[in-house]
Amino acid sequence: MSTWNYNTNSDSETLASLIKDADAVVVGVGAGMSASDGFTYVGDRFKKNFPDFIEKYGWFDMLQASLFDFPTTEEYWAFQSRFVKLNYIDQPVGKSYVALKEMLEHTPYFVITTNADNAFYKADYDMDKVFYYQGEYALMQCSQFCHNETYRDDEMMLKMVEQQQDMKVPYDLIPFCPKCNAKLEINKRNAEKGMVESPHFFEQKARYEAFLNEHKSGKVIYLEIGVGYTTPQFIKHPFWRFTCQNKDAKFVTMNQKSYRIPDDIKEQSIALTDDIQTTIVKANHILKEQQHVSN
Numbered sequence: 001m002s003t004w005n006y007n008t009n010s011d012s013e014t015l016a017s018l019i020k021d022a023d024a025v026v027v028g029v030g031a032g033m034s035a036s037d038g039f040t041y042v043g044d045r046f047k048k049n050f051p052d053f054i055e056k057y058g059w060f061d062m063l064q065a066s067l068f069d070f071p072t073t074e075e076y077w078a079f080q081s082r083f084v085k086l087n088y089i090d091q092p093v094g095k096s097y098v099a100l101k102e103m104l105e106h107t108p109y110f111v112i113t114t115n116a117d118n119a120f121y122k123a124d125y126d127m128d129k130v131f132y133y134q135g136e137y138a139l140m141q142c143s144q145f146c147h148n149e150t151y152r153d154d155e156m157m158l159k160m161v162e163q164q165q166d167m168k169v170p171y172d173l174i175p176f177c178p179k180c181n182a183k184l185e186i187n188k189r190n191a192e193k194g195m196v197e198s199p200h201f202f203e204q205k206a207r208y209e210a211f212l213n214e215h216k217s218g219k220v221i222y223l224e225i226g227v228g229y230t231t232p233q234f235i236k237h238p239f240w241r242f243t244c245q246n247k248d249a250k251f252v253t254m255n256q257k258s259y260r261i262p263d264d265i266k267e268q269s270i271a272l273t274d275d276i277q278t279t280i281v282k283a284n285h286i287l288k289e290q291q292h293v294s295n
C-alpha cells in the first residue's frame with residue numbers, strides 16, 4: 001500500500017499537499033462550488049433579476065423557480081431566457097474555478113459536474129476534461145425527445161430577454177424542434193423524464209470513463225467539491241465506490257456541511273469544511289510558492 005504525505009495544519013495546506021502527492025485527481029463539482037464564488041440561487045442575485053415573477057408566484061429561490069411548471073410557453077421562455085443570461089451567458093469568471101485549474105496543472109485530472117452553469121468555460125478549462133452530467137443551461141432539446149440533438153442560440157436567448165413584456169416573450173421568438181415541430185426546452189435532467197443525451201454528451205462520458213479506467217490504482221484523489229445530497233447517485237456514491245475499490249485512493253470532500261461517510265472508507269476519507277473558495281485559492285497559492293522555491 002502507498003503512503004500519502006500530507007499535512008493537516010489547515011484545510012488549504014491539506015488540500016495543497018494532497019494534490020502535490022497524488023498520481024491523479026477525479027474532481028466532482030456541485031452547486032456549492034459555484035455558490036462559494038457568488039453564483040448563488042438565493043438573495044439579491046435572485047431578487048434583482050426576477051422581482052416580477054417573485055411577486056406573482058412567491059418563489060423562495062431560483063431552484064424552485066427553475067422547476068416551476070409555467071402556465072404558458074411565452075412565460076416559460078421569459079423566465080428561462082433571463083435565467084440563462086444570468087447563469088450562463090453573462091456569468092463572470094469564478095475565483096475558485098480558476099484556482100482549481102491552476103492547482104491541477106501538473107496532475108492528470110478529470111472533472112464531472114452536476115452544475116449546468118458556464119463556470120468551466122469562463123475559467124478557460126480544457127473542455128476535453130470536463131463532463132457536464134446534467135446538461136447545460138445554454139442548450140435546448142426537443143420537449144418530446146424525438147431525437148438526440150441539442151441546440152444553442154445565445155442571440156435568440158438575448159432577444160427573448162430584451163423583447164419580453166409582462167413576463168411574456170413574443171410568440172415569434174419561441175423555438176420549435178426542427179424535426180417534429182414540438183416546443184424546444186432547456187436541456188436539463190428531470191427526475192421523471194431524464195434529458196436528451198446528445199452525441200456530445202456521450203463523447204464527454206466516454207472520456208470520463210476512460211480516465212476512471214486508466215486510474216483504477218495508485219494514489220488517486222476523488223475530490224468532491226460542494227456536492228450536496230440532492231443527486232448522490234451521480235458523484236457522491238460512485239466516488240465512495242471507487243475509493244473502496246482502491247485502497248491507495250483518498251476520498252476528499254469539501255463542504256461546509258458534513259455528510260455521513262460510510263464506515264468502509266472512513267479511514268481513506270478527509271472532510272474539509274472551511275469555505276470552498278478560500279480553501280482552494282489559498283491551496284493554489286501554497287502550491288505556487290512551493291514551485292517558486294523549488295525552481
Ligand SMILES: [Zn+2]
Binds near residue numbers: 142143146179180182
Ligand atoms: Zn422533436
